[in-house]
Amino acid sequence: MALIVQKYGGTSVGTVxxxxxxxxxxxxxxxxxxxxxxxxxAMAGKTDRLIDMARLINxxxxxxxxxxxxxxxxxxxxxxxxxxxxxxxxxxxSFLGFQAQIMTDHRYGMARIHNIDTEEITxxxxxxxxxxxxxFQGMDEFGNITTLGRGGSDTTAVGLAAALNASVCEIYTxxxxxxxxxxxxxxxxxxxxxxxxxxxxxxASMGAKVLHLRSVEFAVKYEVPLHVRSSFVxxxxxxxxxxxxxxxxxxVSAIAYNKNEARLTIIDVxxxxxxxxxxxxxxxxxxxxxxxxIQNSSIHGTGMTDMTFTVAKDDYTKALNIxxxxxxxxxxxxxxxxxxxxKVSAIGLNxxxxxxIASKMFSVLSEAGINIIMISTxxxxxxxLIHEDYTELAVRLLHNAFELDQDQPDFEL
Amino acid sequence: MALIVQKYGGTSVGTVxxxxxxxxxxxxxxxxxxxxxxxxxAMAGKTDRLIDMARLINxxxxxxxxxxxxxxxxxxxxxxxxxxxxxxxxxxxSFLGFQAQIMTDHRYGMARIHNIDTEEITxxxxxxxxxxxxxFQGMDEFGNITTLGRGGSDTTAVGLAAALNASVCEIYTxxxxxxxxxxxxxxxxxxxxxxxxxxxxxxASMGAKVLHLRSVEFAVKYEVPLHVRSSFVxxxxxxxxxxxxxxxxxxVSAIAYNKNEARLTIIDVxxxxxxxxxxxxxxxxxxxxxxxxIQNSSIHGTGMTDMTFTVAKDDYTKALNIxxxxxxxxxxxxxxxxxxxxKVSAIGLNxxxxxxIASKMFSVLSEAGINIIMISTxxxxxxxLIHEDYTELAVRLLHNAFELDQDQPDFEL
Numbered sequence: 001m002a003l004i005v006q007k008y009g010g011t012s013v014g015t016v017x018x019x020x021x022x023x024x025x026x027x028x029x030x031x032x033x034x035x036x037x038x039x040x041x042a043m044a045g046k047t048d049r050l051i052d053m054a055r056l057i058n059x060x061x062x063x064x065x066x067x068x069x070x071x072x073x074x075x076x077x078x079x080x081x082x083x084x085x086x087x088x089x090x091x092x093x094s095f096l097g098f099q100a101q102i103m104t105d106h107r108y109g110m111a112r113i114h115n116i117d118t119e120e121i122t123x124x125x126x127x128x129x130x131x132x133x134x135x136f137q138g139m140d141e142f143g144n145i146t147t148l149g150r151g152g153s154d155t156t157a158v159g160l161a162a163a164l165n166a167s168v169c170e171i172y173t174x175x176x177x178x179x180x181x182x183x184x185x186x187x188x189x190x191x192x193x194x195x196x197x198x199x200x201x202x203x204a205s206m207g208a209k210v211l212h213l214r215s216v217e218f219a220v221k222y223e224v225p226l227h228v229r230s231s232f233v234x235x236x237x238x239x240x241x242x243x244x245x246x247x248x249x250x251x252v253s254a255i256a257y258n259k260n261e262a263r264l265t266i267i268d269v270x271x272x273x274x275x276x277x278x279x280x281x282x283x284x285x286x287x288x289x290x291x292x293x294i295q296n297s298s299i300h301g302t303g304m305t306d307m308t309f310t311v312a313k314d315d316y317t318k319a320l321n322i323x324x325x326x327x328x329x330x331x332x333x334x335x336x337x338x339x340x341x342x343k344v345s346a347i348g349l350n351x352x353x354x355x356x357i358a359s360k361m362f363s364v365l366s367e368a369g370i371n372i373i374m375i376s377t378x379x380x381x382x383x384x385l386i387h388e389d390y391t392e393l394a395v396r397l398l399h400n401a402f403e404l405d406q407d408q409p410d411f412e413l
Numbered sequence: 414m415a416l417i418v419q420k421y422g423g424t425s426v427g428t429v430x431x432x433x434x435x436x437x438x439x440x441x442x443x444x445x446x447x448x449x450x451x452x453x454x455a456m457a458g459k460t461d462r463l464i465d466m467a468r469l470i471n472x473x474x475x476x477x478x479x480x481x482x483x484x485x486x487x488x489x490x491x492x493x494x495x496x497x498x499x500x501x502x503x504x505x506x507s508f509l510g511f512q513a514q515i516m517t518d519h520r521y522g523m524a525r526i527h528n529i530d531t532e533e534i535t536x537x538x539x540x541x542x543x544x545x546x547x548x549f550q551g552m553d554e555f556g557n558i559t560t561l562g563r564g565g566s567d568t569t570a571v572g573l574a575a576a577l578n579a580s581v582c583e584i585y586t587x588x589x590x591x592x593x594x595x596x597x598x599x600x601x602x603x604x605x606x607x608x609x610x611x612x613x614x615x616x617a618s619m620g621a622k623v624l625h626l627r628s629v630e631f632a633v634k635y636e637v638p639l640h641v642r643s644s645f646v647x648x649x650x651x652x653x654x655x656x657x658x659x660x661x662x663x664x665v666s667a668i669a670y671n672k673n674e675a676r677l678t679i680i681d682v683x684x685x686x687x688x689x690x691x692x693x694x695x696x697x698x699x700x701x702x703x704x705x706x707i708q709n710s711s712i713h714g715t716g717m718t719d720m721t722f723t724v725a726k727d728d729y730t731k732a733l734n735i736x737x738x739x740x741x742x743x744x745x746x747x748x749x750x751x752x753x754x755x756k757v758s759a760i761g762l763n764x765x766x767x768x769x770i771a772s773k774m775f776s777v778l779s780e781a782g783i784n785i786i787m788i789s790t791x792x793x794x795x796x797x798l799i800h801e802d803y804t805e806l807a808v809r810l811l812h813n814a815f816e817l818d819q820d821q822p823d824f825e826l
Contacts, residue, residue, distance in 0.1 A: 016469045053493060056429045058500040065499070068507050069492035072485040079482035080466060086478070087471040094481050098511065099556055120556075143512055143533075 002167040003125070004029060007039040007135065007157035011174040012231035013077050014044035022172075022231060023084035030090065030130055037121065037131045037164065039157040040081055042073025047150075063108035067137075067147045071097065074134035074153070082132050092130040095121065097137035097145065102156065104138035104146045111138055111146035112214065113155065116163040133160065151212030158215040162222035169224050171211065172231035177238035178203065178210050180404035181255040186396045188405040192253065193236075196243020199253050200226075202347045202381050216240070243349040251357055252348040252402040255395050259342045259388055261291065262316035263373065264309055266323055268333035271305040278330050279307060282322050288315040292343070292376040292383060304333075308374060310385065313339055341373060342388040344395060346402065347381050358382045364401045370394055415580040416538070417442060420452040420548065420570035424587040425644035426490050427457035435585075435644060436497035443503065443543055450534065450544045450577065452570040453494055455486025476521035480550075480560045484510065487547035487566070495545050505543040508534065510550035510558065515569065517551035517559045524551055524559035525627070526568065529576040546573065564625030571628040575635035582637050584624065585644035590651035591616065591623055593817035594668040599809045601818040605666065606649075609656020612666050613639075615760045615794050629653070656762040664770055665761040665815040668808050672755045672801055674704065675729035676786065677722055679736055681746035684718040691743050692720060695735050701728040705756070705789040705798060717746075721787060723798065726752055754786060755801040759811060760794050771795045777814045783807055 006026060013019050022038075030036050050069050054061040061069075078094040085092035100121060104111035124131050135153025138146050148155050154171060161169035175183075176191055178200065183189040195203075197220040204213040210228060219226050219240060229237025269275055276295070283290060293309040311319045316339050323335045351357050358375075361382055365372055370393070374385035386394055399405070419439060426432050435451075443449050463482050467474040474482075491507035498505035513534060517524035537544050548566025551559050561568050567584060574582035589604055591613065596602040608616075610633040617626040623641060632639050632653060642650025682688055689708070696703060706722040724732045729752050736748045764770050771788075774795055778785055783806070787798035799807055812818070 016466060020470065050489070053429060053489075054496055057433065057493060057497050061496045062499045065492045065495040065505075065507055068495075068509070069489060072488045072492075075485045075488070076463070076466075076482060079478045079485075080470060082478040082481075083467055083474045084470050086475045092478075094478055096481070096558075145509075 001033055001035060003035040003037070003164055005037045005039065005157050005161040005164065005166045005169045006172060007153055007170065008041065008172045008231055009153070009174065010041040010044035010046070012172050013040055013042075013081065016080065019043075019077070019080050020084045020088075023081060023088055025231070026130055027085065027088055027090045035125050037125070037133060037160055037166070038081065039133045039135045039153055039160065040074060040077040041135050041153040042070075042077055046073040046076070064144060067108045067145050070147050071134070071137040071145050074136050078132045078134050082130075085130050085132070090130055091128060092132055093124050094132045094134070095124075096134050098139040098143070100133050100160075102133075102138035102159070104140055104148070106140045106142075106144070106146070108144075108146055110149040111140070113138060113148070113159045113218075116159055118160075118163050121160075121164070148214070149212070152214070154212035154215035155218060158218040158222075158224050158226065161224045162218060166224070168227055169219070170227045170229060171215075172229060173210070174230065174232070175210065175228075176230040176233060176235060177228050178240070178254075180253070181395055181399050182257070185257075185392050186399055188396075188399060190405055190407075192238045194239050194241055195253060196349045197240060198243055198380055199347050199349050200240045202345070202378075203254060203256050211240075251351055252346045252404065254347045255344065255398045255402070255404065256347055257342060257344045257391050257395055259391060260312050260314075261310045261341050261343050261385065262313045262319075262337065262339040263341050263385060264311065264316070264319055264323055264335065264337045266307045266327055266332050266335050268302075268304045269307055270331055271303050275330060276307070279323070279326055280309075282326055283311075283319055286318060286322060288312075288319050288322075292374055292385060294374055294376065310341070310343070310374070338373075340388050341385050342391040343383050343385050344391060344398065345381050345383040346398060349380050351380050351382070360401060361398060364397050365394055368393065368397055414446055414448060416448040416450070416577055418450045418452065418570050418574040418577065418579045418582045419585060420566055420583065421454065421585045421644055422566070422587065423454040423457035423459070425585050426453055426494065429493065432456075432490070432493050433497045433501075436494060436501055438644070439543060440498065440501055440503045448538050450538070450546060450573055450579070451494065452546050452548045452566055452573065453487060453490040454548050454566040455483075455490055459486040459489070477557060480521045481558050483560050484547070484550040484558050487549050491545045491547045495543075498543050498545070503543055504541060505545055506537050507545045507547070508537075509547050511552040511556070513546050513573075515546075515551035515572070517553055517561070519553045519555075519557070519559070521557075521559055523562040524553070526551060526561070526572045526631075529572055531573075531576050534573075534577070561627070562625070565627070567625035567628035568631060571631040571635075571637050571639065574637045575631060579637070581640055582632070583640045583642060584628075585642060586623070587643065587645070588623065588641075589643040589646060589648060590641050591653070591667075593666070594808055594812050595670070598670075598805050599812055601809075601812060603818055603820075605651045607652050607654055608666060609762045610653060611656055611793055612760050612762050613653045615758070615791075616667060616669050624653075664764055665759045665817065667760045668757065668811045668815070668817065669760055670755060670757045670804050670808055672804060673725050673727075674723045674754050674756050674798065675726045675732075675750065675752040676754050676798060677724065677729075677732055677736055677748065677750045679720045679740055679745050679748050681715075681717045682720055683744055684716050688743060689720070692736070692739055693722075695739060696724075696732055699731060699735060701725075701732050701735075705787055705796060707787055707789065723754070723756070723787070751786075753801050754798050755804040756796050756798050757804060757807045757811065758794050758796040759815065762793050764793050764795070773814060774811060777810050778807060781806065781810055 082092040101117035135156040226240035514530035548569040592602040639653035
């Protein structure tokens with residue numbers, strides 16, 4: 001008997017009728033001889049409505065109390081779902097974060113799961129129950145309610161799959177799987193049968209919104225096989241698995257993009273050891289995440305350099321102000337920035353073996369007259385920062401150039 | 414420094430704006446030098462909307478999961494309220510039932526509070542925080558969420574006031590206090606300055622809906638002074654206190670009524686010891702509460718008697734069917750019933766010293782041609798069952814006859 005963790009997103013449980021449909025699917029899985037643990041998100045739109053209410057009182061609501069508020073969304077879903085299961089004649093039991101012993105740190109709104117004590121869950125499974133768990137929420141060591149950040153239900157599901165040693169963690173969502181790129185940009189985008197954890201990590205960090213970044217980190221760490229699929233169609237989705245078992249190597253698996261980028265450049269910085277820390281420490285202290293970073297080589301003889309990096313668009317003004325202060329302190333000449341930028345990346349696990357990927361990317365973009373503002377590379381990714389107006393064009397051109405509309409070789413599992 | 418428990422009902426926290434107004438009032442109380450523990454209900458209409466959702470799935474939803482669902486109502490209120498307090502510059506902390514250690518039995522939907530461990534609450538008070546507690550909900554010994562039944566937030570408040578040894582428990586509601594009778598029936602109804610616990614108990618059990626019955630039982634048991642008042646006007650409300658300190662004794666304090674009554678009569682029952690148990694055990698086993706009970710004296714020589722009692726209108730059909738079965742078993746002749754009845758009662762703590770109350774009541778009603786179907790008396794109450802069409806008339810006549818529109822003598826406190 002296999003143990004399957006299934007996670008259903010907000011759209012999948014968006015109405016009472018959809019909740020009933022999901023209950024049918026889950027009971028089917030159970031009747032096929034599997035144990036099932038279900039993780040649910042809040043009904044679509046619910047979390048936004050709760051945030052809107054809180055913001056009527058305060059634009060920046062107290063984070064502890066905001067988590068208490070938001071946690072009600074998933075609580076409604078699991079209660080209605082369990083009522084539906086029992087109505088259909090199958091025993092079920094809901095667990096809130098604290099009841100499932102999903103223990104997190106204290107960071108309200110972006111808590112990380114430390115530990116899950118599965119004793120009570122396992123007992124309910126052994127009693128033949130469908131176990132229904134509130135996604136997105138946990139409890140810190142003092143009994144405070146915490147939430148895991150947007151998309152956090154994925155992480156709840158993967159965390160549970162790891163803790164319960166489940167055969168697979170199925171992520172049911174409103175798309176049919178992971179695509180070679182955003183199907184809204186090109187109809188040539190193709191659903192991937194398989195993608196490696198590492199590639200998925202890069203996709204998630206690009207804001208591809210298929211999976212919560214932290215959930216993929218969990219999946220890698222505990223080697224939880226993920227299956228991303230639609231709750232509305234029966235077709236198989238995309239398996240996220242260990243990547244080095246692929247039979248035939250492809251260089252590029254997907255083209256991803258992220259419009260939520262803004263560029264900042266600090267000009268004529270004295271090129272001394274420790275200067276990077278002086279620039280980035282105050283940025284980090286302000287809770288701002290930095291994505292791409294490039295430091296130009298020191299111009300010979302001047303001892304000066306430029307430092308360029310990107311942050312999320314929302315953090316741009318805050319980062320710019322910090323940087324202006326820092327510039328004075330460290331004797332830099334000027335600070336410049338631009339919010340009209342986007343990042344377009346080619347992602348592929350075997351890119352390290354294909355030195356031509358980066359140069360091909362650059363020539364495709366430059367032939368189309370798209371100026372590359374910044375470049376950064378990792379072992380499995382080449383990212384370019386371009387003007388945001390060219391995002392869709394760049395994605396389509398690169399998708400074609402790397403022949404991502406062609407069939408993908410199978411993994412060897 | 415006094416410790417005050419304040420409970421605000423659903424109407425008082427019915428909108429974000431009202432929540433902010435309540436926060437202002439609470440901060441005012443705090444700034445006047447008191448410690449404040451606030452107990453909140455769900456926003457008006459919220460609980461009904463949640464029940465409606467559950468009933469879309471099942472007319473009779475699983476009670477455990479229904480409690481998980483309903484508990485979200487108060488959770489939303491306390492989170493928004495705490496955000497409002499902190500926005501106004503005062504530290505506050507919300508507590509859900511499980512966080513406040515409000516321990517109950519296992520009876521979902523009508524749980525009773527067993528114990529409240531106030532350690533964490535006391536600590537928060539000592540830190541100068543406004544403590545904000547979800548009404549209506551608790552946790553059983555296995556960590557399941559329970560709810561206390563409609564109006565249960567009153568009981569949470571009184572329970573906390575008892576456990577914390579508070580100076581007073583203020584119940585803020587949408588009426589200005591406890592009235593001599595329903596102001597919707599007669600404009601002569603007068604707000605009482607004081608009412609005794611015992612009288613309030615009778616009022617609550619009559620369905621007067623000012624206070625949850627169980628909360629009054631708690632208040633009596635732990636001698637918690639209650640102050641029932643409006644959250645919309647500043648005027649003093651009604652103090653619910655120990656009754657035997659009143660200076661001048663009034664015979665009747667209030668006229669109450671209850672239209673949620675139905676009558677059942679089992680005719681020609683053999684008048685043998687143990688016969689009442691044979692009738693009422695199956696009624697009780699079906700979870701039906703019996704209110705008034707009257708057994709006619711055995712008709713001389715026949716050894717037969719009639720047994721009449723009342724139940725809630727909703728339970729009428731179920732009770733009638735049970736009774737028809739029982740009638741066969743015990744050799745009774747027939748079962749009759751009537752759902753078009755109502756109970757009208759005169760309530761007064763010192764009634765025991767005024768033998769004329771009952772006879773005055775009967776003559777007032779009979780002069781108006783109102784037929785009395787049943788009569789039951791307790792030490793502080795005379796109840797009459799009449800046709801429901803005459804309810805308002807009877808209430809007005811009795812309110813006049815007992816001069817309840819006249820000023821009430823003060824209590825000696």
